[in-house]
Amino acid sequence: MTKRYWPATKFFYWPTGMRNDNVLEAFVELFSSQGYSGDVGDSLEVGFTKVAIFCKNGLPTHAARQLSSGLWTSKLGIEIDVAHSLASMESGFYGDVVRIMKVPTQKLPPIIFPLLP
DSSP: OOOOBOSSOSSSBOOTTSOOSSSHHHHHHHHHTTTOBOOOOSSOOTTEEEEEEEEETTEEEEEEEEOTTSOEEEEOSSSOEEEEOSTTTTTBTTBEEEEEEEEEGGGOOSSOOOOOO
């Protein structure tokens, strides 16, 4: 993963032309622009890549990507990636999963959206 995304900050990249306020709708629009769709379950679906968006107090805090094993991966800092279940992350520092979106694996963009700090 080569980039980290986060809106309305000078320290991280956010695509030009995309809504950049820290609200769930902005993250849904961002992932939708890359082919992700739906509000789906967290079970593994062969042929799809899923992202889970976390919110706390109504604000997006984090996103995780599902691995082919069914576990999820998160970027915790600049060079730390961890594998975990969604349940192990919920109701904690990042809040709860409020949306899971999916994209057919073969339609992923050249730069896969990494996880949000």
